[in-house]
Amino acid sequence: MALSPFIISAHDLPRRPGEIRQMRLEIDEHEALGFDVLAIAQDQPIDIDFTLQSVEEGVLVTGTVISVASGECGRCLDPLEIDVDEPFQDLYEYDVDPRQARKADKKKSAKKLEEELSEEDDELRHMVGELIDLEGPIRDAIILNLPINPLCDANCEGLCQGCGEKWANLAEEHSHEQIDPRWAGLAGLSGLSDLAVEGEAGEIDGPGRN
Numbered sequence: 713m714a715l716s717p718f719i720i721s722a723h724d725l726p727r728r729p730g731e732i733r734q735m736r737l738e739i740d741e742h743e744a745l746g747f748d749v750l751a752i753a754q755d756q757p758i759d760i761d762f763t764l765q766s767v768e769e770g771v772l773v774t775g776t777v778i779s780v781a782s783g784e785c786g787r788c789l790d791p792l793e794i795d796v797d798e799p800f801q802d803l804y805e806y807d808v809d810p811r812q813a814r815k816a817d818k819k820k821s822a823k824k825l826e827e828e829l830s831e832e833d834d835e836l837r838h839m840v841g842e843l844i845d846l847e848g849p850i851r852d853a854i855i856l857n858l859p860i861n862p863l864c865d866a867n868c869e870g871l872c873q874g875c876g877e878k879w880a881n882l883a884e885e886h887s888h889e890q891i892d893p894r895w896a897g898l899a900g901l902s903g904l905s906d907l908a909v910e911g912e913a914g915e916i917d918g919p920g921r922n
């Protein structure tokens with residue numbers, strides 16, 4: 713079993729505060745990241761540029777995650793794509809002496825390592841031996857910044873509730889005025905017009921149109 717693609721090794725980083733290593737990670741296959749309406753699909757590449765910096769307590773990871781989220785417009789349901797370009801930073805505390813850790817890592821199964829890496833202690837992330845799991849901060853950077861109600865355009869007018877057609881494709885005067893025959897006789901009476909509109913689907917004008 714292979715480790716999660718988000719797990720990297722700080723093997724090349726000397727354990728001396730101030731030491732820095734520049735790294736880059738390209739992930740082609742991963743779990744979908746995001747929401748039902750908008751997510752980075754499983755096969756959408758994720759590029760991560762980051763530095764590992766030795767600090768007193770562990771390793772500070774600072775980077776940028778770049779990818780593309782795809783989904784659909786919350787109003788007109790057209791497919792859309794949104795560029796993801798988000799910074800992230802997190803401190804990973806050392807767990808034990810790295811030489812012991814390296815030996816210990818070799819004995820552990822991938823599943824055990826992943827379990828240990830994903831454990832969080834008081835919100836603090838930690839290393840397991842020389843390993844660092846970037847998934848948490850990357851997932852947070854993506855999810856906290858994706859729009860929950862994505863729109864193809866801030867002015868998207870959505871769909872006509874009467875026929876489901878996009879307002880962008882409909883004539884200015886488009887509407888569904890026919891009145892349910894059961895209410896037709898009452899339509900002239902004041903105070904009942906709202907009732908008639910609620911009575912049956914297909915009679916509602918779109919937003920901002922009369």
Ligand SMILES: [Zn+2]
Binds near residue numbers: 788869
């Ligand atoms: Zn739209």
Ligand SMILES: [Zn+2]
Binds near residue numbers: 872874876
């Ligand atoms: Zn319509």
